[in-house]
Structure formats: C-alpha cells, structure tokens
Amino acid sequence: MRNSLIIAKRELRERLENRSFIAMLFIGPLLILAFIYFLLQFGDQGKTNMKVLIVDPSGLLENKITSQESKALTYYFYDDYIEIAEFKDGKRFQEFDAMIELNEKVLINKKVFLFYREAPSVDLKMKMKFEVERRVEEVMIEQFTQLSVNAFRQIKQPLNIDFRSVYDPKNEADNSSSWVGFFFGLIILFFISLFGMTVLRGIAKDKSNRVAELMLASVKSRDMMLGKIMGIGWAALLQLFAWTVLVGLGLFVFKSFFFKDIFDASSFEGIQMSEEVKNEILTNSSIAKYNAFIDLIYHRINFWVMMPHFVLLFVLSYLFYASFFSAIGATAGTESDGQQFVIPIFVVLMVSVYAGYLSVYWPDSQLAHLFLYLPFTSAMVILINISNGFAIGSYIETMLSILILIVSSGLFLSIAGRLYKNGILAYGHTLRLRNLLQWLKKY
Amino acid sequence: MIEINQISKSFDRKVALDGLIFQIPKGQIFGLLGPNGAGKTTLIRILNQIILPDNGTIRVDGKLLNESHWKNFGYLPEERGLYKSMKVIDMLVFLAKLRGMSNYDALKNTNYWLDKFDIKEWSNKYIASLSKGMSQKVQFIAAVVHEPEYLILDEPLSGFDPINVELILNELKLMKSEGKSIILSTHNMQSVEEICDDVVLLHKSKLIASDTVENLRSSVKNGLFSIRFSGNMIALANALWTDFELIETKELGNNRFQVLVRKRGERTFEDLINNLMGKLTLEAVEEKLPSMQEVFMSLITKEEVLHAE
CATH class of the missing domain: 3.40.50.300 (P-loop containing nucleotide triphosphate hydrolases)
Known part of the structure; x- marks a missing residue:
C-alpha cells in the first residue's frame, strides 16, 4: 500500500504540473457559470416594457389600478368595447402593446383575457396578473363585504389542496427533485468518462515507454495499478471539488448581486405583499418556475444529504469503471490499441443515463429496481432515490445496492489486476477478446 | 548467494x-x-x-x-x-x-x-x-x-x-x-x-x-599459441618442425615478429617452449585462449548439433 500511495502521489503531482489540468480547474467552472448566466440572463426573453390598454366598459376598476410608478408598465383605460380585430389593426390602438379585456361578469366568472402583440416577459406577465387581480379584489371587497381591504387581506387565506399518493404521503417522489439526483449522477458519469480515459491512456503510456517493467521490479502489479487509479482519482476529486467550490461561489454571486430580482419577491416594484404571497410566488409562481434551472440549483439540492452519498458513489463508481479502463490500458498492444473495447464501456455509461431517466419517470418500474442493483447503473439510480428522500425502512435497499457496488468494485479491480499483471509486459499484439480471456486464466 | x-x-x-x-x-x-x-x-x-x-x-x-x-x-x-x-x-x-x-x-x-x-x-x-x-x-x-x-x-x-x-x-x-x-x-x-x-x-x-x-x-581451447620473437622466419620454421603449424605471421619491424601457431596431435605448451628455446630470441609466448565470442559460438553450435541428432 505504501508503494501505491507513492505512485498515486506521483500521478497527482504530474496532473498538477500539467497546464491543461490546471486550466480545466478554472475553465470548466467558468463555462458552467457562463452557461448558467446565459440561462438566467436570457431565460426570460419576452417584452419588458409595455403600454397596456385596459378595456373596462362597465367602469369596474374606476380607471384605477393598484400600482406604483413603473417604467415597465403603463396602464390606460378605455370605457367601451373593442373588437380584437380593431385593436389589432386600428390605427389609434397601435401604440398599445397589450389589451386587457374586463367583461361585465368578471366579478362572477373571474375570467380576464389579455391580448398582446408581442409576448411579454414572464416578469411583466406576473406583474400584470398580480396588479389586475389585486384591483379586482379591491372592487369585490367594496361590493360584497363590509370589510376594509386590509382587514380582508389579513383574514384571506388561500386554500391549498395538495394531491399526494397514499404510497408517498410526504410527496417525496416529487419528479422535479429527481432531476437533482439525475444531475449529480450525470456529473459522476462525466468524470468517470473523462478520468477513466485518463487511466487507460496513463497505463498504456507506462507500458509503451517501458517504465512499467522498471516499476514492477519494486512494486506488485496490483499495487501499481491501484496507485495509478488512486492518483488519477484524487485528481478527479480535486477537480470536482474545485468545480463545486467555484460554481457554488459563482451561483452565490449571481444570486446576491446579478440576479437579485429573480429570487427576491419583495423587490417587485410597487407591490406590497404578505409573507404568504411572497412564499407562494417563490415556490409556485411562474417567476420561480419560468426557469427550472433556478429551482434546481437553488432550491432542490440538499447538499448536506446529497454530498456524502455523492462522494461515496463517485469514489465507488470511479473504482468500478476504472478497473475496466485500466485492464484495457494494460492489455492493449499499443497506446492506440484497444479502442474497440472502450466503446462497450461508453455504451454502458449511456445505459446509466437511460437508467436515470427511467428512474425519474417510472421509479417503481421493475427495470428501475434492476438498475438500482446493477453496479454499472446503481450510482445514478441511488442518487435519484436519495434526491427523492426515503420512506422509513426503504434506505436498506440503497444500502444493499451500495454494498453490491463495493463488492463489485473489489471483484472487478481484482480481475483487472490479473489482466494488468499478465498484459502489462505483453507487446506487439493487437488486443482481442481471446487475449483477455487467456490472461484472465493465467496468474 | x-x-x-x-x-x-x-x-x-x-x-x-x-x-x-x-x-x-x-x-x-x-x-x-x-x-x-x-x-x-x-x-x-x-x-x-x-x-x-x-x-x-x-x-x-x-x-x-x-x-x-x-x-x-x-x-x-x-x-x-x-x-x-x-x-x-x-x-x-x-x-x-x-x-x-x-x-x-x-x-x-x-x-x-x-x-x-x-x-x-x-x-x-x-x-x-x-x-x-x-x-x-x-x-x-x-x-x-x-x-x-x-x-x-x-x-x-x-x-x-x-x-x-x-x-x-x-x-x-x-x-x-x-x-x-x-x-x-x-x-x-x-x-x-x-x-x-x-x-x-x-x-x-x-x-x-x-x-x-x-x-x-x-574448455573450448583450440591449441593456438602466440609467439613474439626476434630472429628470422626460417629459424622459426625449423623450430616448429612438424609439431606445430604456422597459422598467422605479423612483422613488427627490426626482425621482430608476432606469429600464431597451432599444435599438432598431443603437443603441449612445454613442447613449444622446448622447441623454441635456443633457436629464437623469445619476447613472449602464451597460449591463445578463445574469446568469449568464440566460446559462445562453439557451445551454441555444439548444442545445435546435439539437438539435431
């Protein structure tokens, strides 16, 4: 083990001295942050400045609307009927971007139409909806109650009917939460692909430049392989850590400075809201939902639960897949040989993605259960399950799955060690399945 | 060990x-x-x-x-x-x-x-x-x-x-x-x-x-001896007589020669010395052992022949 650690440290140091690795420590998170920035900045692409004509033939709103001064929305009132075609083509209405049609029975049927020329941004949609709704509410309070507006709003409590399965009374199987697990699973698969290939190329390089023979005279072949896998794994973890910290920092900066409005409901101009309304806006309104990404990264990720599982599964899955990559690297005749054996690994990694997709949409399907116990796909499925939470007693399935992954990793590392031992000093051949089977038998 | x-x-x-x-x-x-x-x-x-x-x-x-x-x-x-x-x-x-x-x-x-x-x-x-x-x-x-x-x-x-x-x-x-x-x-x-x-x-x-x-x-020596002497080649030929065969001659100048001879039959190093003494002015006489290259080739060839048989 001492020698494995020495080899692992060398591998890590080699990567730390590699400019492209250092560059990727920063470029990767910057690209992700740029992508998130793009989504946040341009995710709400509608019209942001509008003149709105409120058609109110019955004078219900009394030419008033509950709004403070806003540059984004300017309201005008019209006390006669307007046909849509007229609004659309009529010269005198061309200056208006939208028309809100209040029919006479609006207090009964609660139905209002808004016709726009160019789709408003989600922000404006929400603002218009909110302001008109508030004004109509004031009229209703005046007409149907003896209460003041403030008194009415204090006693007004929305009735929330939450539909839940009897099998999941805590609504833990919320589909959107599953995507968090899926997202973490994808990160693992991404890093396995990236660093698995690094393991393969590193071992093939040791073999081709003949340093392997020199080292094997002082270290067991299995320890040498483990050292290589460990060192590259440390580099992967370091990169993952750097990415997590930098992306996390970037998201915090976005939230605190650049996109304050998106997350802070109280910042909506001219709107005084109760806490309930704020919360409702944040959790259920289109503002928070218009970009699922915001919801995913800021509200759905429970880092305290997810991260320990994520790191554990990252390590186990990396060890599991690295055994395949290292076996191919050691048994390949040349550095470029063995490509045909890499394809099946990537196919299996793709199956993992499918397993994740399946577990998000059909978590109770038989196939999803099967994927939970298969070491090739279990990390993805476990993470999705974890993101959904667990009913009491059901964590045992996950523990069993993790146990299978641990045993499988050990088993496949052992098999890879045998292939490594027999293949690392074999030269001048083209890797075939026959070689692999042959070297599996020998020791 | x-x-x-x-x-x-x-x-x-x-x-x-x-x-x-x-x-x-x-x-x-x-x-x-x-x-x-x-x-x-x-x-x-x-x-x-x-x-x-x-x-x-x-x-x-x-x-x-x-x-x-x-x-x-x-x-x-x-x-x-x-x-x-x-x-x-x-x-x-x-x-x-x-x-x-x-x-x-x-x-x-x-x-x-x-x-x-x-x-x-x-x-x-x-x-x-x-x-x-x-x-x-x-x-x-x-x-x-x-x-x-x-x-x-x-x-x-x-x-x-x-x-x-x-x-x-x-x-x-x-x-x-x-x-x-x-x-x-x-x-x-x-x-x-x-x-x-x-x-x-x-x-x-x-x-x-x-x-x-x-x-x-x-073990694979082939009866070769190297002699360096002053004198003439006729005197050498007389000294060797029929006991040794002259294989190679190299003139060093001033009547000095370096020659390689091979023994005939069961002749020994002592026989060679006895034959030469008093007839030539000897500077050096040594048995010429085969090089390791020759040993290597000889042993391999012998093994190949044995294997073929």
Missing part, C-alpha cells in the same frame, strides 16, 4: 525456461549469456519478481525470494523507460522510494550519484530533454540509487560511448569489491571477458554451460 533451483516457466505452451539449476555467488560479477530467445529476460523478470515461475524456487541468502528482497535488488531493464515528463531528480527519488527508501535518504543518495557521475546540473532537467546517453546514465543511477546488494543489469552498456562504458565497468568493479553481486546479461562478450567471474549460458530455455570465464575459455 542466489540459488536457482529447478526454475521453469512457460507462456502459452511455449517453454521459456526449463528446469534451470545454478548458483550466483555473492560478491561476483555473474554473466548471464545466451542468444536472443534463450530465456534470459524471463529469468531476469523472475529474479525481479515481476513474474512468477511455474515451478522451482529461488533462494536469496538462504531465504525464499519474497517482496522483502525488493529493497536488496536493483534492476536495469534492457528496454529503458522513464517518465519523460518528470525531472531527473524527481524520477530518481521516486524510484528510490519505491525500493523502500525514505524521502530524505532517497534525495541524499540521488544527489550522491548525480555528483559521482558528474551530472548534477541535469538534476532539474526533464527526462524528455535528455540525450540517449544521458538517459542511460540516469537509468543506471536508478538501478543503484538504493544501494542494492544484488544488481541485475540487462545490456547495461548499450547506448554508451567508450568513455561511459569504461565508467560503468569501473563502477561495477568497485561494487564487486564492496561485496555486491552483479548479474550481467549482455551480448557484449568483450565486457564479459573483462569483468565477469562466473557465467551461465542459456540456449533454448535450457542451461548449457555454467562455469568461470577462464574455465569456459579453456
């Missing part, structure tokens, strides 16, 4: 080593000879515990060869390999640590050897930037940096210029004088003659000869 007892190894039904038995005495430079494919590299890998034998045992100073012996062995493989992206000093320290040294000792010994080979200024150069000769020197240091008791060198002189060949040979002689054992696998027969004590000759996975260099050369 290393005792090799009934060592056999096969790869896919191809026998690489077939029941080898011999000893490598302590404090010797031991030659491991044989044509390509004889099994030398397989034996070297077994000695280095890179591969295991199918049968047989190896004992080092009475104990079965095991992982604890790694620190006592140094190895210079025929196919040289170092991490090109590493600096010389880092590479050497890394390999020394793999052999069980502490970081401090590894660094100290590395600096000692870099100083000794007068290449201290290469310390911070990347391996990739070294010439082949430089790289060979670094590789040699890698084999000895951890002060092994047993040093296994596979073609250690290839890639070196004559000056560095001399440097390496002198270093090997020095190590021998310090009581270290050196196992030398080479096709450079001149160096075998110069520095090896005992040798074994492998051919087609079998041991076909095992003895001292001198004994092997004597």
Whole structure:
C-alpha cells in the first residue's frame, strides 16, 4: 500500500504540473457559470416594457389600478368595447402593446383575457396578473363585504389542496427533485468518462515507454495499478471539488448581486405583499418556475444529504469503471490499441443515463429496481432515490445496492489486476477478446 | 548467494525456461549469456519478481525470494523507460522510494550519484530533454540509487560511448569489491571477458554451460599459441618442425615478429617452449585462449548439433 500511495502521489503531482489540468480547474467552472448566466440572463426573453390598454366598459376598476410608478408598465383605460380585430389593426390602438379585456361578469366568472402583440416577459406577465387581480379584489371587497381591504387581506387565506399518493404521503417522489439526483449522477458519469480515459491512456503510456517493467521490479502489479487509479482519482476529486467550490461561489454571486430580482419577491416594484404571497410566488409562481434551472440549483439540492452519498458513489463508481479502463490500458498492444473495447464501456455509461431517466419517470418500474442493483447503473439510480428522500425502512435497499457496488468494485479491480499483471509486459499484439480471456486464466 | 533451483516457466505452451539449476555467488560479477530467445529476460523478470515461475524456487541468502528482497535488488531493464515528463531528480527519488527508501535518504543518495557521475546540473532537467546517453546514465543511477546488494543489469552498456562504458565497468568493479553481486546479461562478450567471474549460458530455455570465464575459455581451447620473437622466419620454421603449424605471421619491424601457431596431435605448451628455446630470441609466448565470442559460438553450435541428432 505504501508503494501505491507513492505512485498515486506521483500521478497527482504530474496532473498538477500539467497546464491543461490546471486550466480545466478554472475553465470548466467558468463555462458552467457562463452557461448558467446565459440561462438566467436570457431565460426570460419576452417584452419588458409595455403600454397596456385596459378595456373596462362597465367602469369596474374606476380607471384605477393598484400600482406604483413603473417604467415597465403603463396602464390606460378605455370605457367601451373593442373588437380584437380593431385593436389589432386600428390605427389609434397601435401604440398599445397589450389589451386587457374586463367583461361585465368578471366579478362572477373571474375570467380576464389579455391580448398582446408581442409576448411579454414572464416578469411583466406576473406583474400584470398580480396588479389586475389585486384591483379586482379591491372592487369585490367594496361590493360584497363590509370589510376594509386590509382587514380582508389579513383574514384571506388561500386554500391549498395538495394531491399526494397514499404510497408517498410526504410527496417525496416529487419528479422535479429527481432531476437533482439525475444531475449529480450525470456529473459522476462525466468524470468517470473523462478520468477513466485518463487511466487507460496513463497505463498504456507506462507500458509503451517501458517504465512499467522498471516499476514492477519494486512494486506488485496490483499495487501499481491501484496507485495509478488512486492518483488519477484524487485528481478527479480535486477537480470536482474545485468545480463545486467555484460554481457554488459563482451561483452565490449571481444570486446576491446579478440576479437579485429573480429570487427576491419583495423587490417587485410597487407591490406590497404578505409573507404568504411572497412564499407562494417563490415556490409556485411562474417567476420561480419560468426557469427550472433556478429551482434546481437553488432550491432542490440538499447538499448536506446529497454530498456524502455523492462522494461515496463517485469514489465507488470511479473504482468500478476504472478497473475496466485500466485492464484495457494494460492489455492493449499499443497506446492506440484497444479502442474497440472502450466503446462497450461508453455504451454502458449511456445505459446509466437511460437508467436515470427511467428512474425519474417510472421509479417503481421493475427495470428501475434492476438498475438500482446493477453496479454499472446503481450510482445514478441511488442518487435519484436519495434526491427523492426515503420512506422509513426503504434506505436498506440503497444500502444493499451500495454494498453490491463495493463488492463489485473489489471483484472487478481484482480481475483487472490479473489482466494488468499478465498484459502489462505483453507487446506487439493487437488486443482481442481471446487475449483477455487467456490472461484472465493465467496468474 | 542466489540459488536457482529447478526454475521453469512457460507462456502459452511455449517453454521459456526449463528446469534451470545454478548458483550466483555473492560478491561476483555473474554473466548471464545466451542468444536472443534463450530465456534470459524471463529469468531476469523472475529474479525481479515481476513474474512468477511455474515451478522451482529461488533462494536469496538462504531465504525464499519474497517482496522483502525488493529493497536488496536493483534492476536495469534492457528496454529503458522513464517518465519523460518528470525531472531527473524527481524520477530518481521516486524510484528510490519505491525500493523502500525514505524521502530524505532517497534525495541524499540521488544527489550522491548525480555528483559521482558528474551530472548534477541535469538534476532539474526533464527526462524528455535528455540525450540517449544521458538517459542511460540516469537509468543506471536508478538501478543503484538504493544501494542494492544484488544488481541485475540487462545490456547495461548499450547506448554508451567508450568513455561511459569504461565508467560503468569501473563502477561495477568497485561494487564487486564492496561485496555486491552483479548479474550481467549482455551480448557484449568483450565486457564479459573483462569483468565477469562466473557465467551461465542459456540456449533454448535450457542451461548449457555454467562455469568461470577462464574455465569456459579453456574448455573450448583450440591449441593456438602466440609467439613474439626476434630472429628470422626460417629459424622459426625449423623450430616448429612438424609439431606445430604456422597459422598467422605479423612483422613488427627490426626482425621482430608476432606469429600464431597451432599444435599438432598431443603437443603441449612445454613442447613449444622446448622447441623454441635456443633457436629464437623469445619476447613472449602464451597460449591463445578463445574469446568469449568464440566460446559462445562453439557451445551454441555444439548444442545445435546435439539437438539435431
């Protein structure tokens, strides 16, 4: 083990001295942050400045609307009927971007139409909806109650009917939460692909430049392989850590400075809201939902639960897949040989993605259960399950799955060690399945 | 002492080593000879515990060869390999640590050897930037940096210029004088003659000869004698008479000659001296032993003939 650690440290140091690795420590998170920035900045692409004509033939709103001064929305009132075609083509209405049609029975049927020329941004949609709704509410309070507006709003409590399965009374199987697990699973698969290939190329390089023979005279072949896998794994973890910290920092900066409005409901101009309304806006309104990404990264990720599982599964899955990559690297005749054996690994990694997709949409399907116990796909499925939470007693399935992954990793590392031992000093051949089977038998 | 007892190894039904038995005495430079494919590299890998034998045992100073012996062995493989992206000093320290040294000792010994080979200024150069000769020197240091008791060198002189060949040979002689054992696998027969004590000759996975260099050369001697004298060639011809046959003549000037003669029948070195005494002014007479190259060829040919029969 001492020698494995020495080899692992060398591998890590080699990567730390590699400019492209250092560059990727920063470029990767910057690209992700740029992508998130793009989504946040341009995710709400509608019209942001509008003149709105409120058609109110019955004078219900009394030419008033509950709004403070806003540059984004300017309201005008019209006390006669307007046909849509007229609004659309009529010269005198061309200056208006939208028309809100209040029919006479609006207090009964609660139905209002808004016709726009160019789709408003989600922000404006929400603002218009909110302001008109508030004004109509004031009229209703005046007409149907003896209460003041403030008194009415204090006693007004929305009735929330939450539909839940009897099998999941805590609504833990919320589909959107599953995507968090899926997202973490994808990160693992991404890093396995990236660093698995690094393991393969590193071992093939040791073999081709003949340093392997020199080292094997002082270290067991299995320890040498483990050292290589460990060192590259440390580099992967370091990169993952750097990415997590930098992306996390970037998201915090976005939230605190650049996109304050998106997350802070109280910042909506001219709107005084109760806490309930704020919360409702944040959790259920289109503002928070218009970009699922915001919801995913800021509200759905429970880092305290997810991260320990994520790191554990990252390590186990990396060890599991690295055994395949290292076996191919050691048994390949040349550095470029063995490509045909890499394809099946990537196919299996793709199956993992499918397993994740399946577990998000059909978590109770038989196939999803099967994927939970298969070491090739279990990390993805476990993470999705974890993101959904667990009913009491059901964590045992996950523990069993993790146990299978641990045993499988050990088993496949052992098999890879045998292939490594027999293949690392074999030269001048083209890797075939026959070689692999042959070297599996020998020791 | 290393005792090799009934060592056999096969790869896919191809026998690489077939029941080898011999000893490598302590404090010797031991030659491991044989044509390509004889099994030398397989034996070297077994000695280095890179591969295991199918049968047989190896004992080092009475104990079965095991992982604890790694620190006592140094190895210079025929196919040289170092991490090109590493600096010389880092590479050497890394390999020394793999052999069980502490970081401090590894660094100290590395600096000692870099100083000794007068290449201290290469310390911070990347391996990739070294010439082949430089790289060979670094590789040699890698084999000895951890002060092994047993040093296994596979073609250690290839890639070196004559000056560095001399440097390496002198270093090997020095190590021998310090009581270290050196196992030398080479096709450079001149160096075998110069520095090896005992040798074994492998051919087609079998041991076909095992003895001292001198004994092997004597065992295939062909009755040749070298004579340097002053006088004339007629006097020489008379002296040789029918007992010895003149093979080669070289005139050195001023009536001095160097000749090569071969004995006839059962004539001896004493017979030659008796024949020459009083007839020529002798400067030197010596029995001309075959070179190791000739020994090698002779033994292999004999083995091939036996095998054909």
